[in-house]
Amino acid sequence: MVIDFHCHVGTAEKLQAPWTTRADLSAYLERAEEAGIDKTVVFAITCDDYERANAEVAEIVAKHPDRLIGFARLHPERDKGKVELLVKKAVEDYGFRGIKVHGAEALPTREVCEVAQQFGLPILVDIMGRVEVLPLLATEFPKVNFVVAHLGSFADDWRVFQVMPYLLAQHPNLYADTSGVRFFDYLQVAVKVAGAHKILFGSDGPLLHPGLELHKIRLLKLSHEDEALVLGRNAQRLLRL
Numbered sequence: 001m002v003i004d005f006h007c008h009v010g011t012a013e014k015l016q017a018p019w020t021t022r023a024d025l026s027a028y029l030e031r032a033e034e035a036g037i038d039k040t041v042v043f044a045i046t047c048d049d050y051e052r053a054n055a056e057v058a059e060i061v062a063k064h065p066d067r068l069i070g071f072a073r074l075h076p077e078r079d080k081g082k083v084e085l086l087v088k089k090a091v092e093d094y095g096f097r098g099i100k101v102h103g104a105e106a107l108p109t110r111e112v113c114e115v116a117q118q119f120g121l122p123i124l125v126d127i128m129g130r131v132e133v134l135p136l137l138a139t140e141f142p143k144v145n146f147v148v149a150h151l152g153s154f155a156d157d158w159r160v161f162q163v164m165p166y167l168l169a170q171h172p173n174l175y176a177d178t179s180g181v182r183f184f185d186y187l188q189v190a191v192k193v194a195g196a197h198k199i200l201f202g203s204d205g206p207l208l209h210p211g212l213e214l215h216k217i218r219l220l221k222l223s224h225e226d227e228a229l230v231l232g233r234n235a236q237r238l239l240r241l
């Protein structure tokens with residue numbers, strides 16, 4: 001089974017960039033089907049109210065229950081004090097299976113990690129290059145699985161890619177997704193150093209083409225077993241599917 005671990009969906013208020021305006025899935029769903037992607041993890045784009053946005057994501061997931069898996073997005077600072085309530089609703093009412101946090105807003109706080117642990121959810125986190133926080137998160141919450149989006153940097157920061165494989169290898173609960181990583185050699189090193197069991201295929205759709213992102217994984221020319229781990233089995237394990 002092929003699982004795309006990173007895709008956005010829904011609307012936002014600011015209208016200052018595609019990711020604060022709208023993420024429409026119609027082209028994505030067609031492309032993903034063509035590419036042979038079975039399931040996709042989806043969560044809200046950057047917005048002003050994640051209670052509203054998570055409810056919107058839930059509605060869209062409910063239209064494609066066989067293909068979409070929802071994650072609760074939240075803002076660790078703005079949603080401070082109500083993280084448990086927000087996640088509880090996402091898990092119990094919407095059937096969501098993880099948490100998404102973006103470092104452009106705030107990195108995961110103790111409250112966020114405690115709630116993730118309480119509900120047994122992985123945290124997909126865009127650290128925006130802040131690799132130094134990863135040992136702190138991973139050590140403080142060894143029972144929480146952290147998936148680092150874009151191998152640590154959407155901005156092609158090679159310094160981040162240089163150290164990420166060793167952090168992944170060092171901490172059993174640290175993982176990374178492959179979405180938007182352009183420097184191919186670093187992906188190869190990450191799989192080699194950390195192991196295929198620590199890397200998850202992700203596309204960062206709908207802005208990035210899931211077929212193109214998936215092809216990168218094929219080009220790694222992994223063993224059949226390792227490729228299966230990266231493409232879906234790791235995700236299945238983390239999502240308890």
Ligand SMILES: [Zn+2]
Nearest residue numbers: 006008149204
């Ligand atoms: Zn993203």
